[in-house]
Amino acid sequence: MLDHHAPIGHYELDDVILTMTENGGIAIQRSAAENVAHARGLADVAGAMSIARARDELTAPSRWRDAMTLHNNLLEIREAARRVQLSKPGEIAPLIARIDDAASNGDEVRTLKDSVQHAEGVLDELLGEMRGAAEKVDRYLKRYRINYTPSSSEPLTNWFMICCAGSWYPFSGQWLNKGDRADFRRFLVAAWRDLQFPDPTDPTGAIKPVEDHIRERLAASDIFDHFGG
Incomplete structure (x- = not known):
């Protein structure tokens, strides 16, 4: 050495x-060959990361709907649990009492009275559990909110630019800045093709050249403000 x-x-x-x-x-x-291999390695990592992030974002709307359904159901459970607290077990118990809930001692009147008391106790316990459940649900709904804003843009390109921007320093030895716009755009286009990402399309579904797609998305992005300016 x-x-x-x-x-x-x-x-x-x-x-x-x-x-x-x-x-x-x-x-x-x-050497040139080593630089190409190095760039491809970084692009592979950035591509894998962007695919994973894009997949998460694409499935987010269905997860958001599931979360909204859960929260709406919890709201209904809380309100129902609060409403049943207005019930009066002592008045309802005679209507639901079961003779077989009380030990039979030959005295039908006594057996009926015991069964009513048993039914009232069951209702008291149940209403207490529902009151506790309503309080737990209320604390949950007050503490946790669903934080999600649906994205209107195609997520793969967004995450690909972000992940490649994070790879710019190990590739070039300096943090990405606005002066690197042209070189970074060429890097993105080359990496997109090397990774065999799908052809970009316009709103009508027609295929767009990768160069045009990257140029437009990069121009609309604030990525340079987040990676050194």
């Missing part, structure tokens, strides 16, 4: 070029 006392100049080791600088540091330069 080269040490830091090697003469200033370039030293090629396989596909990697090491450059000795004046201050004794070593700068690594990759």
Whole structure:
């Protein structure tokens, strides 16, 4: 291996070029083939991440509907549980009492009275459990809200640009900025094709050139404001 006392100049080791600088540091330069392999590796990772994120976003509307159904059902349960608290077990018990709930001792009047008391106790316990359930549901609904805003844009391109922007530093050695717009656009187009992503389409369903699609979406994006400006 080269040490830091090697003469200033370039030293090629396989596909990697090491450059000795004046201050004794070593700068690594990759060959064209190595750069392509490096870019493809980063694009593969960005592509996999963007597909996963886009899939989550595409399934979000159905999950949102499920969450809304749950919350609406919980609202109905809470209100129903509150309404039944107005019931009077002592008045309802004689109407639902069962003789077989009380031990028969030969005294029909006593047996009937015991069965009514038993029914009233069952109702009291049930209403208490429903009151507790209503309180738990109320605390849940007050604490948790459904935070979701449906996206009107095609999510794969959005996430692909974000994931590739995050890969720009390991690819180029600097954070993405507006001065990199043209290079970044070319990177996106090349990576899109290399990953064999689906052909973009316009609102009518007609296929659009990848270059036009990326140019339009990048122009409408604020991605440069989030990755260094």
